[in-house]
Amino acid sequence: MTKTIFPKDFLWGGATAANQLEGGYLEGGRGPSIDDALPGGKQRMAVVSSPDFDWTIDPDKYVYPNHSGIDFYHHYQEDIAMFAEMGFKVYRFSISWSRIFPQGDETEPNEAGLVFYDQVIDECLRHNIQPLITLHHYEMPLYLAKHYGGWKNKQLIEFFQRFTATVINRYGDRVKLFLTFNEINSAAHLPVLSQGLVHKTGADDPKNMFQAWHNQFVASAQAVKIAHEFDPAIKVGNMIIYSTSYAYNSDPVNQIANLEYNQDFNFYCADVQVRGEYPAYTDRYMASKGVKRSDLDITDEELALIKKYHVDFISFSYYMSTTTEVTGVSHETAEGNLLGGTKNPYLESSEWGWQIDPAGLRIALNELYGRYRVPLFIVENGLGAKDQVEADGRIFDDYRINYLKSHIQAIANALEDGVPVMGYTPWGCIDLVSASTGEMSKRYGFIYVDQDDQGHGTLARSKKKSFNWYQRVIATNGAQL
């Protein structure tokens, strides 16, 4: 076999999230989660940021594809068997909080919800796939958002602690890898998914974002404490979106804009979760949003907890890079891209305006390791694209293969740079509902799922060309891309 730079215990796999995958939204005693109240389709983000949005689930008004997901709730055995066929060593999935605590503030968990994840975990282990669990991925019980105002409310720390303890006590004998908050830094762009905040509950006031982040930092530290006390062998990671950022040119004002973008977006949350303390630029960042640290409710006990229980490793999503300039108006913007920024003239974009940049992943890995010196795990990466099904049912997704191949090559380069990378779990390894559009047609999977944007289809699973390609990548431990 050709020589590989990937370590022999490298964790190849794939990633999903409960709210985009499971369906069964009221089965097994599950309560509604915030994602169940968000419409699918083009109006998704616009509706959520309007002043009238009030979390009412109204199926007559909007299409709700998240209610059905891809019905993993009833297909998990078949899906995990296909992951095993690809050779997955690890499968990243999230636990729906409202399946375990339907309302969120109960003291006793819902046993039927716990049983569902027992089955998923045992099915993974039967196939020698290690589970990697995200505790909080873009959803929370709807009740907590409606009646407590989401993560800006300190009571959520206690509720989340109960949820975390329940999950770790139940699964910690079989699951040794956990992540706390998915893309915690995304609150700056997606307050609804990340922190359960909408216009009515103060998403427009940056003070709430910083308070919610602080509460999440405390909850994350508690999760590390609970996990390590249960079994010191359990490793807990944070999870951030990392968007490698370039200054538009060598003009120092753009270089400074880039420095601040990196501090505020890429590093702020990780600095607290990995180093255990608020970074030096905290006051500068808060002031840029009109917030003073003294406006927030932060106690010495909480800071001590954050300091002591920092995470063991960093996990991150990487899809694209960003280009920063001080005005952002003189050049074309990266249209359609939720993270915004200026269009980089050297890069191609996906159909959704995400700028494709594999070299940026090598830079990300080097920057994160240089700054934090802890192991890194790429838990999301991939290309959202519309797939064409041929008359004979085959799907030739060479564009996806090319995207993934170039990014895996970038990981190999970073390994040569000496960066310790634990694993790689491409996003949406099976087609699922898109987080930003709420639609099916933005697909990432190696496995095709027959369902359209209105939720119609047989839900039949089939292998795309990339399925066999990824199978070979794993079988050769990255030697053959």
Ligand code: BGP
């Ligand atoms: C990340 C989220 C995922 C996922 C992915 C792709 O930000 O953690 O939940 O959906 O992006 O995004 P989208 O579905 O909007 O294409």
